[in-house]
Amino acid sequence: MSNTATAKKKNGFLAGTANYVDERVGVAGVLKEFGRKIFPDHWSFMLGEVALYSFLVLLLSGTFLTFFFQPSMTDVIYNGVYAPLKGAHMSIAYASSLDISFEVRGGLLMRQVHHWSALLFVAAAGLHMLRVFFTGAFRKPRELNWVVGFVLFVLGMAAGFTGYSLPDDLLSGNGLRIIDGMIKGVPFIGTWISSLLFGGEFPGHSIVGRLYSLHIMLVPALILVFLAIHLVMLVLHKHTHYSAAGRKDSNIVGYPLMPVYVAKAGGFFFIVFGVIMLIASFFTINPIWNYGGYDPSPVSAGTQPDWYIGWLDGALRLAPSHLEFMAGNVTVSMNILLPLIISLVFLALVALYPFFENWVTGDKREHHVLDRPRNAPVRTAIGAAGVTFYAVLWAGASTDLIATNFKMSLNQVLLTMQVSLIILPIVAFVVTKRICLALQRKDQEIALHGRESGRIVRLPHGEYIEVHEAANEYDLFKLVDYKDYQPTLARPNAQGKITIRARMRAAASSFYFKDSVSPTTQTAIEANAHHAHEIEEQVQKAIENQK
Amino acid sequence: MSEQSKEVAKSSHTSGAEHVYDGGLNVVHQDAVKDPGIEPHRVRMTDKSKKHEKAAVRQVVLLFTLSMLGSAFALYAYFAFPLSADLITVRNNTLFLGVGITLGLLGIGIGAVHWAKTLMPDNEVAEDRHPIRSSEDKRAAAIEIINLANQESGFSRRKLIRRTLYGALALFPLPGIIIFADLGPNPGDKLRHTAWKPGTRLTQDPFGTPIKASELTEGSVFHVIPEGLNPDQEDYLEQKSKAAVLLVRVDPQILKESPEKKDWSYQGIVAYSKICTHVGCPVALYEQVTHHLLCPCHQSTFDLVDGCKVIFGPASRPLPQLPIYVDEQGYLRAQSDFLEPVGPSFWDRSVKA
Ligand code: HEM
Ligand code: FES
Numbered sequence: 001m002s003n004t005a006t007a008k009k010k011n012g013f014l015a016g017t018a019n020y021v022d023e024r025v026g027v028a029g030v031l032k033e034f035g036r037k038i039f040p041d042h043w044s045f046m047l048g049e050v051a052l053y054s055f056l057v058l059l060l061s062g063t064f065l066t067f068f069f070q071p072s073m074t075d076v077i078y079n080g081v082y083a084p085l086k087g088a089h090m091s092i093a094y095a096s097s098l099d100i101s102f103e104v105r106g107g108l109l110m111r112q113v114h115h116w117s118a119l120l121f122v123a124a125a126g127l128h129m130l131r132v133f134f135t136g137a138f139r140k141p142r143e144l145n146w147v148v149g150f151v152l153f154v155l156g157m158a159a160g161f162t163g164y165s166l167p168d169d170l171l172s173g174n175g176l177r178i179i180d181g182m183i184k185g186v187p188f189i190g191t192w193i194s195s196l197l198f199g200g201e202f203p204g205h206s207i208v209g210r211l212y213s214l215h216i217m218l219v220p221a222l223i224l225v226f227l228a229i230h231l232v233m234l235v236l237h238k239h240t241h242y243s244a245a246g247r248k249d250s251n252i253v254g255y256p257l258m259p260v261y262v263a264k265a266g267g268f269f270f271i272v273f274g275v276i277m278l279i280a281s282f283f284t285i286n287p288i289w290n291y292g293g294y295d296p297s298p299v300s301a302g303t304q305p306d307w308y309i310g311w312l313d314g315a316l317r318l319a320p321s322h323l324e325f326m327a328g329n330v331t332v333s334m335n336i337l338l339p340l341i342i343s344l345v346f347l348a349l350v351a352l353y354p355f356f357e358n359w360v361t362g363d364k365r366e367h368h369v370l371d372r373p374r375n376a377p378v379r380t381a382i383g384a385a386g387v388t389f390y391a392v393l394w395a396g397a398s399t400d401l402i403a404t405n406f407k408m409s410l411n412q413v414l415l416t417m418q419v420s421l422i423i424l425p426i427v428a429f430v431v432t433k434r435i436c437l438a439l440q441r442k443d444q445e446i447a448l449h450g451r452e453s454g455r456i457v458r459l460p461h462g463e464y465i466e467v468h469e470a471a472n473e474y475d476l477f478k479l480v481d482y483k484d485y486q487p488t489l490a491r492p493n494a495q496g497k498i499t500i501r502a503r504m505r506a507a508a509s510s511f512y513f514k515d516s517v518s519p520t521t522q523t524a525i526e527a528n529a530h531h532a533h534e535i536e537e538q539v540q541k542a543i544e545n546q547k
Numbered sequence: 548m549s550e551q552s553k554e555v556a557k558s559s560h561t562s563g564a565e566h567v568y569d570g571g572l573n574v575v576h577q578d579a580v581k582d583p584g585i586e587p588h589r590v591r592m593t594d595k596s597k598k599h600e601k602a603a604v605r606q607v608v609l610l611f612t613l614s615m616l617g618s619a620f621a622l623y624a625y626f627a628f629p630l631s632a633d634l635i636t637v638r639n640n641t642l643f644l645g646v647g648i649t650l651g652l653l654g655i656g657i658g659a660v661h662w663a664k665t666l667m668p669d670n671e672v673a674e675d676r677h678p679i680r681s682s683e684d685k686r687a688a689a690i691e692i693i694n695l696a697n698q699e700s701g702f703s704r705r706k707l708i709r710r711t712l713y714g715a716l717a718l719f720p721l722p723g724i725i726i727f728a729d730l731g732p733n734p735g736d737k738l739r740h741t742a743w744k745p746g747t748r749l750t751q752d753p754f755g756t757p758i759k760a761s762e763l764t765e766g767s768v769f770h771v772i773p774e775g776l777n778p779d780q781e782d783y784l785e786q787k788s789k790a791a792v793l794l795v796r797v798d799p800q801i802l803k804e805s806p807e808k809k810d811w812s813y814q815g816i817v818a819y820s821k822i823c824t825h826v827g828c829p830v831a832l833y834e835q836v837t838h839h840l841l842c843p844c845h846q847s848t849f850d851l852v853d854g855c856k857v858i859f860g861p862a863s864r865p866l867p868q869l870p871i872y873v874d875e876q877g878y879l880r881a882q883s884d885f886l887e888p889v890g891p892s893f894w895d896r897s898v899k900a
Contacts, residue, residue, distance in 0.1 A: 007666075036672045037624075037674075038672055038673070056679075075778065075779075077706070081630075081632040082630070082634075083632070089778040089811040102630065102635070102637055103630060104628055104639075105625055105628075105629065105644070106625065106641055106644050107638065108637055109641045109645050109648075110641075110643055112641070115799060122719075135555075141679045146895055148634055174828060176842070176845060177788075177826070177827045177828060178826045178828065179888070180826075180827060180891070181825065181826025181891035182826055182891075183825035184738075184891045184892070184893040185826070185891060185892055185894075186894075187891070187894045188894055189896070190893055190894060191734040191738065191893045191894070192733075192734060194734070195731035195732060195733070195734040196728070196730040197728065197730070197731065199730060199731045200731050200732055200737075200785070201738075201782075201785040201788070201789075202788055202827075203784050203788065204731075204785065206730075210730075236679070237679065238676055244581075245583045245584060245585060245586055246585030246673060247583055248582070249677065250676055251673050251674060251675055251676055252673065252674050252675075252676055253585060253671050253672070253673045253674075254671060254672070255669070255671065255672070256672060257665055260663050260665070260667045260669070261625065262868075263659045263662055263663035263667060264659070264663045264664075265659070266659055267655070267656045267657070267658070267659025267660035267662075267663065268656065268660065269656070269760065270652045270653065270656030270659065271652075271656035271657060271660065272654040273652045274649050274650075274651075274652030274653035274657075274658070275653075277645055277648050277652055278645070278649040278653075278664070280622075280641075280645055281641060281642050281644075281645025281648075281649060282645075293602045294784070295753075295784070295787070296596065296787050296788035296791060296822075296829060297752050297753075297770060297772075297782060297787060297791045297821065297829050297831070298770075298829065298831060299828055299829045299831050299843050299844070300843065301841070302855050311834065312687075313845075316825075316845050316846040316861060317846065317860075317861060318825070318861075318862070319861040321753045321847075321857055321859065321860060321861065321862070321863065322857065322863050323861075323863060324863030324864065324892060326897065329895075329898050330894050330897075330898070331892050331893065331894050331896050331897055332893075332894070333863070333892045333894075335825065335861045335863050336825075336891075336892075337863070349895035359582075360572075361571045361572050362571025362572055363569070363570055363572070363573055364569045364570075365569050365570055366676075366678065366679060368676060369697075383638070399846060400843070406861055408847075410846055410859065411859060413763065414846075414859075414860075423857075425626055455724075456554065457810050473583040474583060474586045476580060477580060477583055480579070480580045481580070481582070483570075483573050484573065484574045484575075484576065485571075485572045485573055485574070486572055486574050487572070487786055488572055495550065496827075505896040509572055513572065516572075518576070518711060519576065519579065519580075520576045520580070521576050521578045521579055521580065522579065522580050522581065523578045523579065523808065525584070
């Protein structure tokens with residue numbers, strides 16, 4: 001007891017509270033363990049933080065909405081303040097969404113905060129995923145965390161879709177109609193699943209309530225669980241750092257958690273929240289009152305789903321006509337199945353990529369220093385191809401808008417998109433790989449000959465040269481610090497046989513590494529320095545002569 | 548790249564049986580450039596000068612104060628901008644409340660980051676990483692525990708127990724799955740029938756006014772629902788989702804009708820299901836000049852004068868036609884229900900029930 005008293009007197013409030021808490025829950029040990037943990041700093045590491053914070057904002061704003069939203073599809077006649085819909089039949093869900101917008105102070109603000117943060121959440125998670133991909137942060141020991149992150153991204157889309165469908169307005173109902181049509185297209189079980197999901201025929205009276213359970217309970221709970229796993233693994237693995245002098249696979253360089261990182265990250269939460277709030281105050285999103293309640297008959301042209309669903313919608317649009325066929329008396333709706341299969345395969349490839357790359361490199365060591373994208377040209381090119389594929393599907397969801405805005409025929413736009421879907425990723429692959437190799441060679445140039453200084457000097461014999469300034473040792477190290485992989489040959493196994501697996505690995509390794517540019521070595525730099533020294537002497541002479 | 552290091556690369560990558568090396572295809576260069584170590588810390592203005600330090604302190608305090616003002620303004624705005632039937636009030640409430648909260652948040656956020664960046668130490672620190680893999684003795688101890696547990700329980704030894712346990716574990720989730728079967732009824736033949744019956748009058752969507760053939764001039768379009776379908780009935784939307792029809796009158800000369808559908812139209816008036824055969828959006832757009840029906844969802848386009856067959860887009864089947872006739876008073880009526888299921892395809896749509 002006397003300890004408590006002296007602690008209070010000596011150091012005032014902060015120490016007093018710390019003492020009070022520690023004597024009851026004994027957290028000093030935790031703080032000792034984690035309080036000065038090192039976190040590397042880089043702008044691209046904030047993408048994941050943005051995703052995390054927008055999720056927190058979703059939890060806060062979503063909880064507010066639950067207090068007013070009524071997930072019921074019972075028909076009512078609207079009698080609220082919004083004049084154009086007075087007297088209209090609509091579901092209670094839609095009516096309560098209108099009431100949140102027009103009759104609860106701050107209600108529209110919270111709806112807009114919720115919707116904008118949903119868009120930001122998925123966007124930030126997606127960009128974060130790209131950062132992890134292009135820097136090779138998914139390599140051992142982080143392959144499983146890549147998969148967890150992937151699941152989070154998919155759950156984010158699921159959260160978004162289930163939420164989008166809740167207000168039961170014309171657009172959200174139409175989105176569900178599309179889902180229903182797709183489900184029905186699945187052979188043998190489609191009609192059953194549709195009936196189970198909608199509680200009978202579409203649209204029925206159950207779907208909003210069911211999506212509500214998913215949206216406010218199951219999906220957020222899953223997201224929380226996976227987030228927890230994601231972050232625990234992050235602490236376990238410690239964060240990666242970018243290649244630079246002093247950064248190794250065996251250490252971690254950055255700022256201590258307390259106070260710098262806590263202040264920056266904590267402050268950043270408020271900034272993300274503030275920016276979402278700012279956008280929500282000024283920009284309308286999903287003005288459901290303009291659309292009216294769901295009715296299967298009318299629909300307006302040019303409507304768009306939320307951005308993260310766009311690629312799936314695009315996949316549906318890009319399917320060529322007349323893909324459906326009969327197998328006996330069974331209708332096989334390939335026009336729906338093909339886009340479905342393509343989307344699922346695409347997702348599967350994303351989820352499994354780390355394991356594939358690891359199989360190719362055969363590298364079993366832990367990697368904590370990030371790659372600069374140029375130093376893994378084929379990986380970067382594969383990423384660019386994937387992004388392009390996704391982008392074409394996404395643009396595919398706007399074929400009608402593109403056609404009307406650019407005065408092209410829909411047919412031309414569609415055909416262009418279909419061709420692009422196959423050609424552009426290949427083009428992106430080739431171009432990106434070339435750019436990476438060119439950048440690597442440029443790095444090599446700089447490592448060997450220094451940077452172009454822009455100073456032109458005329459030598460005594462009339463030749464003009466540009467003076468190069470040698471990179472300082474820190475900059476130089478960044479240019480040469482990467483791992484050099486070389487293709488392998490298909491080698492015989494213990495029985496002296498060359499297996500198909502070995503051949504495939506040899507082919508894959510050649511695909512990845514056959515034109516790789518090895519890092520510049522000390523030997524090469526020294527050999528060059530000698531030559532550079534001679535030139536330098538000539539330059540000095542020339543300068544003296546000019547004086 | 549120097550010749551010397553290239554040799555290192557070659558030697559580990561050519562002939563010989565596979566040798567195991569943790570780095571896989573990674574080639575280690577013996578003469579790689581040496582790591583000079585962490586770059587020395589750059590001194591900031593606030594580290595050097597008391598004046599800058601004081602200014603930074605003032606800025607942080609100002610930002611936190613701004614935050615307080617913002618939150619206070621948000622409280623004020625909540626009461627000062629109440630809602631009424633006038634929609635301007637909704638905008639003002641959203642805007643001013645939102646701007647106040649924004650200030651409250653950004654003041655804290657920017658203030659804290661500024662504090663960290665200017666006043667807290669910014670020298671980078673290095674710390675060792677430890678391999679994720681547990682140490683050998685920990686692994687040995689773990690294996691020891693597993694073996695002991697196995698011995699004490701007899702998990703490997705007692706085959707029958709183990710197998711029946713697997714069986715029990717495989718079966719126990721099944722009831723948990725089957726109880727979801729009551730989520731919805733057997734789809735039955737509901738997808739094959741709509742609210743159209745022989746003699747049902749065609750009425751306007753949504754008010755249910757019956758339509759006379761004489762009301763349709765050439766080129767006009769009516770959105771149609773079956774007579775008697777009204778919003779008060781329980782299954783209004785389900786029925787409408789199947790029964791919605793588009794009624795159009797064109798010049799009878801240009802209608803290409805197959806022999807068996809010859810008498811499904813009336814003097815150039817044709818009725819087609821409005822539910823897209825792709826995934827079910829309403830095909831609500833009619834282009835008078837080309838006689839095309841366009842689905843806004845994925846742009847499937849149907850040729851109205853040619854049996855509504857697909858001429859563009861992902862749909863595969865023509866829109867089903869509703870056979871119609873005109874009664875003595877001149878009202879349009881359905882001859883029967885649609886003769887095939889409407890809307891999106893499903894796998895057994897052609898299987899006779
Ligand atoms: C995890 C990520 C989440 C995403 C991506 C997400 C997304 C969405 C979206 C796009 C909407 C439609 C908003 C609109 O009306 O324009 C929505 C509605 C809604 N969400 Fe979420 N949400 C998430 C989490 C939550 C959570 C955790 C809750 C509750 C605790 C919640 C409660 C609600 C409610 C009640 C609505 C309907 C309110 C209305 O439309 O007026 N959401 N959500
Ligand atoms: S629903 Fe009509 S084109 Fe897809």
